Amino acid sequence: MQKPKKERGKRNQIVPLVTVSEGIEKVSERRNRTIRPMHFVDEEFNGKQLWESVEGYIAKAYDTEALKHTYVHGDGEKWIEKGLNAFKRTKHIIDGYHYQKELDRICKRFSKRNVRTVITTAITNDDKHKVDHFLHTLMEGAPEEDVAAAKSFGTYLLNQWVPIRNYVTLDIPGSCTEGQISHVLSERFSRNPMGWSRKGLAKLSKIRVLKLNGQKITAADSRGEQEETYREYGERMIQEYLKGCTDWSVFEREVPIYDTNAGMQRLLQAYGQNHGALN
Known part of the structure; x- marks a missing residue:
């Protein structure tokens, strides 16, 4: 983000992104893609408003009573934890990329201990005591940096225990979470050194998801006086999908x-x- 009056230094803005899909399908041996993805952002960067828009879209696009499972994949951020809790059979899943990165980091620090197997077994058995005891044994006599890393990993595990256990134990479809972030946002906003105003970032992120969703972009999408909420947008998208269908x-x-x-x-x-x- 650009600082006021060209002030030097970094200033960041998190852009909450939700991608609704019906799972993933394999494209090649090392590449998957999401099925029927629909992307959502909020121009005020408000997580609560964003989830309300997503819930409105899902309620119109799907028979929510017939949905067997709804999975919310995320990296553990607080605003993600509140997503789709009003829906039945919703389960929160830690994103595999972030969890494996944390696990790899602690495994490298204690490479002579069987960290991966012990932690995975304890999570599978829902044994928090085993995790706590094992991490304390790792910290005994370890350098200060390693002790701090073990404490940090322990806090991460306990705070995200249910989503992590769901990831480890449930047979669930993937989410391509990091791929969505990279494709929808990072590719345009943060991969190259660019500076953005808050208003410009909000407008362009909205237009970008409209384009990726296959929606026709008009001048009204960039003018402030003719705003359209994502709840209204979701309803309009459904009407366009149903256009030409026979009403029985x-x-x-x-x-x-x-x-x-x-x-x-x-x-x-x-x-x-x-x-x-x-x-």
Whole structure:
């Protein structure tokens, strides 16, 4: 980010990104891609508003009652932990790239100990005590830097225990999380040395996801006076997908709902119970 009045130094802005997909498919031996990805950002960089937009899109694009599982992949950031908690059967998964990077880092520091196997076994068995005990044995007599690294890894494990255990134990589809960040945001905003204003970054990130989602970009997408929320955008996208489809809902049979306390229903019920006496 550019600092005011061309002040020197770094100033960063996190751009929350959510990509909704239906899993991944293999393209080649070492490359996968997401199925039907739909990207979302929020122009105010507000995580809560972003999740509301994503929830609005999913509710319109899918039958949420029929969804068997909803997985939220992330690197453990607080704003990601709050995602899609209103949906049934939602499970949070730590992104494999970030977890393996942390695990590799501690394994290299204690290369003579069987760190990977012990940690993985303890996580699989849901044994936090085993992890805590093992890390303390690693720290005994270790250099100060290694002790600090072990403490940091222990804190990371305990804070992200459920998402990490889900990643280790569940048979789940991948997410291409780092690939999405690289393709959607980093490729344009941070890979090359560029400076951005907050407003310019917000506008261009929105236009970028519109383009990647296959949406036609108009002048209204860059003018401030004609803003369109992502919830409205999600609804518009669904309408465009359904354009030209035949509506068969008129032939669907509605299930009648009876008010058992209504006067007519009580009268019919009484008649049914006493029809022998009336004869």
